Amino acid sequence: MLARTPGAPASVDAHGWGWRYAGRRAWAVSDLDLRLEPGERVLLLGASGAGKSTVLQALAGVQGGAEEGEETGTLLVDGVDARGRHGAAGLVLQDPDSQVILARVGDDVAFGCENLGVPRELIWPRVTHALAMVGLDVPLSHPTSALSGGQKQRLALAGVLAMQPGLLLLDEPTANLDPDGVREVRASVARVLDETGATFVVIEHRVAVWQDLVDRVVVLAPGGGVLADGRPDDVLSTHGAFLAGQGVWVPGAAPRLPARTADAGGPALLRAEALTVGRSRSAPAQSGVDVTVDAGEVLAVTGPNGAGKSTLALTLGGLLPPLAGVVRAEPALAQGASPQPIRWTSKQLLGRIGTVFQDPEHQFLTGTVREELAVGPRALGLAAAEVSERVDALLARLRLDTLAAANPFTLSGGEKRRLSVATVLAARPPLLLLDEPTFGQDFGTWQEIVALLSELAANGTGIVAVSHDADFVGALADREYALRGMHQDQDHGTGLRVQR
Amino acid sequence: MTLLAPAVAPGRAAGMRRVNPVAKLAASLLLAGVLVLSIDWVSAAVALACESVLFLFAGVSLRTLVLRTVPIWLAAPAAGVTTLLYGQASGQEYWAFGLIHVTDGSIALAVATALRILAIGLPAVVLFITVDPTDLADGLGQVLRLPARFVLGGLAGLRLVGLFLEDWRALELARRARGVADGSRLRRFAGQAFALLVLSIRRGSKLATAMEARGFGAPGERTWARPSAFGAREWALVAAGVLVAVLATTVSVLTGSWNFVLG
Numbered sequence: 222m223l224a225r226t227p228g229a230p231a232s233v234d235a236h237g238w239g240w241r242y243a244g245r246r247a248w249a250v251s252d253l254d255l256r257l258e259p260g261e262r263v264l265l266l267g268a269s270g271a272g273k274s275t276v277l278q279a280l281a282g283v284q285g286g287a288e289e290g291e292e293t294g295t296l297l298v299d300g301v302d303a304r305g306r307h308g309a310a311g312l313v314l315q316d317p318d319s320q321v322i323l324a325r326v327g328d329d330v331a332f333g334c335e336n337l338g339v340p341r342e343l344i345w346p347r348v349t350h351a352l353a354m355v356g357l358d359v360p361l362s363h364p365t366s367a368l369s370g371g372q373k374q375r376l377a378l379a380g381v382l383a384m385q386p387g388l389l390l391l392d393e394p395t396a397n398l399d400p401d402g403v404r405e406v407r408a409s410v411a412r413v414l415d416e417t418g419a420t421f422v423v424i425e426h427r428v429a430v431w432q433d434l435v436d437r438v439v440v441l442a443p444g445g446g447v448l449a450d451g452r453p454d455d456v457l458s459t460h461g462a463f464l465a466g467q468g469v470w471v472p473g474a475a476p477r478l479p480a481r482t483a484d485a486g487g488p489a490l491l492r493a494e495a496l497t498v499g500r501s502r503s504a505p506a507q508s509g510v511d512v513t514v515d516a517g518e519v520l521a522v523t524g525p526n527g528a529g530k531s532t533l534a535l536t537l538g539g540l541l542p543p544l545a546g547v548v549r550a551e552p553a554l555a556q557g558a559s560p561q562p563i564r565w566t567s568k569q570l571l572g573r574i575g576t577v578f579q580d581p582e583h584q585f586l587t588g589t590v591r592e593e594l595a596v597g598p599r600a601l602g603l604a605a606a607e608v609s610e611r612v613d614a615l616l617a618r619l620r621l622d623t624l625a626a627a628n629p630f631t632l633s634g635g636e637k638r639r640l641s642v643a644t645v646l647a648a649r650p651p652l653l654l655l656d657e658p659t660f661g662q663d664f665g666t667w668q669e670i671v672a673l674l675s676e677l678a679a680n681g682t683g684i685v686a687v688s689h690d691a692d693f694v695g696a697l698a699d700r701e702y703a704l705r706g707m708h709q710d711q712d713h714g715t716g717l718r719v720q721r
Numbered sequence: 722m723t724l725l726a727p728a729v730a731p732g733r734a735a736g737m738r739r740v741n742p743v744a745k746l747a748a749s750l751l752l753a754g755v756l757v758l759s760i761d762w763v764s765a766a767v768a769l770a771c772e773s774v775l776f777l778f779a780g781v782s783l784r785t786l787v788l789r790t791v792p793i794w795l796a797a798p799a800a801g802v803t804t805l806l807y808g809q810a811s812g813q814e815y816w817a818f819g820l821i822h823v824t825d826g827s828i829a830l831a832v833a834t835a836l837r838i839l840a841i842g843l844p845a846v847v848l849f850i851t852v853d854p855t856d857l858a859d860g861l862g863q864v865l866r867l868p869a870r871f872v873l874g875g876l877a878g879l880r881l882v883g884l885f886l887e888d889w890r891a892l893e894l895a896r897r898a899r900g901v902a903d904g905s906r907l908r909r910f911a912g913q914a915f916a917l918l919v920l921s922i923r924r925g926s927k928l929a930t931a932m933e934a935r936g937f938g939a940p941g942e943r944t945w946a947r948p949s950a951f952g953a954r955e956w957a958l959v960a961a962g963v964l965v966a967v968l969a970t971t972v973s974v975l976t977g978s979w980n981f982v983l984g
Binding site for chain 2: 311321381580630
């Protein structure tokens with residue numbers, strides 16, 4: 222193996238480096254010239270598609286060989302080709318669920334050390350030390366499946382730290398986390414960097430999370446190369462407007478917010494009374510829910526992890542049966558159907574309540590964006606002309622027209638989110654339920670979703686949005702229904718807060 | 722995540738749980754291998770009797786034992802009844818109806834079949850509900866020296882099964898929400914299964930990247946954080962398996978019941 226002091230901060234050198242994925246015409250990254258000194262802490266920014274993740278994966282040596290793509294120039298970690306430098310760089314990715322490898326916490330952290338051939342007697346001290354550094358205070362035999370999202374990300378961090386990398390790479394590590402999870406992970410990373418002094422590169426479009434922790438910001442240009450490079454304050458003040466236009470959440474760049482007017486007076490659409498919700502009778506997620514949704518209003522459902530927000534949305538949406546109490550569709554929504562949404566046929570549900578799932582991939586049914594949008598109108602039995610009229614209007618409204626022939630699964634995160642909202646709107650339901658519609662979205666998509674929902678509410682659609690996103694709730698909600706955790710203060714579990 | 726958690730309470734489990742899973746695998750394969758060589762009721766009954774005594778030391782509660790072995794208790798009489806009605810007829814006939822012939826021969830075969838399923842199935846279940854998949858992987862990698870790539874890839878993949886169940890539920894609800902869940906159940910199932918396949922491939926490739934990022938597949942000797950020992954306890958279990966097999970065969974041959982299926 223290569224001579225290298227484990228854990229010593231690594232340097233990075235890119236000379237005219239570029240990468241093109243096999244089968245693609247465009248280069249993901251080109252003409253990259255960059256030098257990172259050992260111990261530098263860098264925030265890597267750039268438009269979506271500028272190749273940020275590609276750079277990180279290449280630095281981590283997981284890019285793959287010649288069959289995966291084509292390379293130009295050189296990319297060196299500590300002066301040696303980044304490929305095949307196993308353990309020199311530690312990479313943490315965005316999705317907490319797909320980074321857990323083994324069933325027990327201790328074994329999962331030990332996995333990297335085993336692969337690097339660290340002797341057994343040295344592995345366990347490294348494991349306990351790594352867990353202590355990230356502040357994950359659970360027994361080594363704790364099941365990984367019982368961890369929260371923030372804990373899973375800290376587990377992944379501990380897993381790479383145990384390998385004692387000189388270069389720590391984080392690819393949007395907090396995008397899928399609730400605010401508590403974001404704080405946990407950030408605090409862990411700060412502690413780790415202070416202790417190890419490792420060179421650090423993070424990709425994140427919410428700049429505020431990492432701004433105070435990094436000493437350098439590098440912006441990749443969309444067409445290749447580096448657009449800006451320097452101290453965080455300098456780069457953000459010089460290029461803030463450009464970055465905000467590229468979807469980056471630049472501190473101080475206020476989003477365009479639609480003017481929301483409180484106009485009570487829409488008829489009630491849906492009522493929940495003494496409602497208990499849960500996936501199964503033995504595990505109620507929330508009880509005592511009393512809430513009404515009116516036409517033209519935006520109701521935000523908030524609360525900590527595990528308070529049953531998603532389950533409540535699915536129950537209100539006629540997808541899960543109530544465990545106790547009732548969900549009643551008022552005449553304005555039921556339009557002659559049974560007052561209980563759970564009894565509706567799938568087709569009756571389609572024209573009445575639209576549900577946007579947290580993971581867009583769960584609701585895609587077809588092979589192209591255009592087909593995907595046509596599913597709803599066709600199921601309603603609309604004429605072909607009407608179907609294509611609705612589809613064309615939505616394609617244009619949500620800037621999906623250039624992607625009409627693309628496969629939904631190949632879209633970017635923001636495009637998938639827009640498509641999943643559009644598919645539901647195609648059926649024009651009077652009531653819309655959305656589960657974390659702004660989760661992990663960039664600045665641009667965020668503004669678009671807020672504007673669209675505001676427009677729908679103004680035209681009389683009732684909207685229920687489950688959200689952790691305080692900005693989103695502040696911008697849009699007429700009322701906030703705050704769920705408390707089931708195990709604290711049950712009697713006063715939930716309550717309404719009037720927003721405006 | 723029931724697939725990843727052994728079904729035994731940690732406290733009581735000490736006995737069997739501590740035995741290397743490779744030994745459990747060896748013992749049950751050995752027993753099954755010998756018992757399928759003959760179809761007679763004597764060898765199966767002797768094996769079953771010995772096993773019943775050994776179960777007392779397995780550290781598995783009666784309740785768990787009964788719950789987990791339900792499929793075997795159902796399968797054994799079902800196979801027995803089928804053999805009783807349709808098994809090879811010989812000797813005195815007691816009842817006939819169409820293709821059904823209940824004879825001395827089919828009765829003997831039925832008893833032998835039912836007992837044999839119990840004698841092979843029960844110990845296999847008892848041994849395997851005390852197996853932790855991680856320990857099994859450690860054993861396969863260190864004791865049997867199977868390739869780490871294969872063993873650990875399988876182990877990590879097993880963790881995804883729990884996620885697939887959640888995906889499946891979400892897909893089902895999403896199809897109802899999108900207005901396409903009224904049609905034929907069979908057609909819907911096919912579409913949903915395909916969607917799950919797409920999702921699982923994506924999850925699998927993400928997991929592979931995460932594993933690679935942790936040095937999985939690095940050149941050089943891999944080490945194992947947890948020792949997987951094969952000592953006296955393991956040899957004792959394998960010996961017990963050999964003993965039961967030998968005893969069952971000997972009694973069967975001595976009583977003239979042994980009928981070698983290949984002979």
